[in-house]
Every structure is written in C-alpha cells, then in structure tokens.
Amino acid sequence: MIEEFFKDKKKIGIFVLLLIVIISAGIIYCTSGYKELKKNDNESIFIEDETSAEKNYSNENNENDKGSESDKNKISSDYIKSNNINREEKTITVEIKGEVKKPDVYVLKENSIVKDLIEKAGGLTENADINSINRAKQLQNHELIYICNKNEESSIYVGENAVQSSTNTQVNAKVNINSATIEELKTLKGIGDSKANSIIEYREKSGAFKSIEDIKNVDGIGEKVFEKIKDSLTV
Numbered sequence: 001m002i003e004e005f006f007k008d009k010k011k012i013g014i015f016v017l018l019l020i021v022i023i024s025a026g027i028i029y030c031t032s033g034y035k036e037l038k039k040n041d042n043e044s045i046f047i048e049d050e051t052s053a054e055k056n057y058s059n060e061n062n063e064n065d066k067g068s069e070s071d072k073n074k075i076s077s078d079y080i081k082s083n084n085i086n087r088e089e090k091t092i093t094v095e096i097k098g099e100v101k102k103p104d105v106y107v108l109k110e111n112s113i114v115k116d117l118i119e120k121a122g123g124l125t126e127n128a129d130i131n132s133i134n135r136a137k138q139l140q141n142h143e144l145i146y147i148c149n150k151n152e153e154s155s156i157y158v159g160e161n162a163v164q165s166s167t168n169t170q171v172n173a174k175v176n177i178n179s180a181t182i183e184e185l186k187t188l189k190g191i192g193d194s195k196a197n198s199i200i201e202y203r204e205k206s207g208a209f210k211s212i213e214d215i216k217n218v219d220g221i222g223e224k225v226f227e228k229i230k231d232s233l234t235v
Contacts, residue, residue: 090109090110091107091108091109091110092107092108092109092110092112092139092140092141092142092143093105093106093107093108093141093142094106094108094117094139094140094141094142094143094144094145095143095144095145096117096118096120096121096144096145096146096147097144097145097146097147098128098146098147098148098149099124099125099127099128099129099147099148099149100118100121100122100123100124100125100128100147101121101122101123101124101125102121102122103121104121106120106121108120108139111138112138112139113135113136113137113138113139114133114134114135114136114137114139114145115135115136116139117139117145118133118135118147124147127149127150127151128147128148128149128150129147129148129149129150130150131150132148133147137179140178140179140208141207141208142178142208143176143178143179143208174232174233174234175187175188175232175233175234176234176235177199177203177209177212177215177233177234177235178203178208178209178235180199182196182197182200185199185200188228188229188232188233189228189229189232190225190228190229191225191229194220195218195220195221195225198218198219198220198221199215199218199221202217202218202219208235209235210235211235212230212233212234212235213226215233
C-alpha cells in the first residue's frame with residue numbers, strides 16, 4: 001500500500017510539475033505576444049503619422065507653389081499695367097487756330113507732327129495757305145499753331161524765323177525758342193552752335209520756356225546776350 005501511495009504521489013508530482021510548466025509557458029507566450037502586438041500597433045501608428053505628415057507637407061508645398069505662381073502673375077500684371085500707364089502718359093497738349101475746320105486745344109501723342117494736329121482738327125479750310133505750313137514739323141508741348149488765310153497780307157511760317165508777304169519779300173521775325181531748330185537759333189545775334197545746342201539741351205531737360213526771360217537760365221546766355229536778342233524772341 002505504501003509503495004502504491006508513493007508511486008501515485010510521484011505521478012501526481014509529475015503531473016503538477018507538467019501543469020506548472022504548461023501554465024508558465026502559456027503565460028510567457030501571452031506576455032511576449034502582447035508586447036509584439038503592441039509594438040506592431042505602435043509601428044503602424046508611427047507609419048500612419050509619418051504618411052499623414054508627408055501628405056500635409058506636400059499639400060503645403062502645393063499651396064505655396066500656387067501662391068508663388070499667383071504672386072508672380074500679379075507682379076507681371078502690375079508691371080504690364082504700369083508700363084501701359086507710362087505709355088499712356090506720354091502725350092502733349094497743343095492748340096491750333098486759324099484756317100482749320102475745328103480750331104481747339106488737342107491732346108496728341110508725344111512726337112506728333114503738325115500734320116497729325118491738322119487731321120485732329122478736321123483738316124484745313126479752303127482758304128488755308130498750305131504753302132506756309134511745314135506739316136512735317138514736330139510739335140512741342142503747350143505749343144500754339146496758327147494756320148494763315150491765303151488772302152492775308154502775310155503768311156506766318158509757324159515756328160520758323162520768317163514772314164512771307166504777298167510780294168514774297170523776306171523780313172526777320174521772332175524766333176520761338178520752344179520750337180526753333182539750331183539753324184533758326186543761330187540767326188539770333190550772338191548765338192552760335194554752342195549756345196544754340198545749349199538752348200535745345202536745356203529745353204529737352206527742363207521743358208518748354210515759360211517766358212523769354214527763362215532763356216537766361218541757359219549756360220552761356222547772360223544779361224548782355226539777352227538784351228541783344230530779347231526783341232527777336234517769343235514763346
């Protein structure tokens with residue numbers, strides 16, 4: 001009996017030991033599996049966060065590119081508008097009187113000529129003295145152009161230094177210092193190539209002379225020279 005008891009006891013011990021081993025193995029397996037699962041979950045979350053961040057970065061770059069392109073287009077558009085405004089501002093204001101159909105003050109493009117002004121004024125009348133008109137002459141800002149009647153005693157060459165009478169005799173006339181050429185300026189007493197060039201350079205830089213006295217602001221033209229030529233000047 002005692003021997004059988006001990007034999008059974010050994011069997012029970014072996015069984016208990018095996019049971020403990022199995023339980024321990026199960027616990028270890030479950031624990032390691034949970035850790036692996038948690039690790040995989042963390043990696044999955046990290047990958048998702050990284051993918052989301054990349055998408056956000058890509059979207060931000062696309063928006064920045066669109067914004068940059070929009071800014072470039074806006075700058076380009078502003079530049080074009082600015083250039084158009086600058087081109088539109090380059091105009092001159094001139095008046096035409098005498099034998100034209102619509103005498104008035106007109107705004108023309110810079111570098112326009114007398115022919116352009118006549119066309120703007122509706123053309124010449126039947127009585128206009130076309131022989132006295134230099135239609136190729138370039139207009140100056142704030143200039144007055146007068147078209148003479150062919151029946152008048154004298155026909156004025158606008159902007160030039162001569163008056164042509166009905167008998168075709170030539171006499172000295174006043175020189176318009178706002179439109180005179182170098183050759184016309186040289187007809188004045190004491191004015192040579194150097195002073196004539198200085199007058200034209202001053203006129204181009206500072207604009208039209210407001211009065212004949214303003215010519216004294218030109219280098220080389222003092223009070224003495226002005227006294228000699230003042231009676232031959234006009235603006």
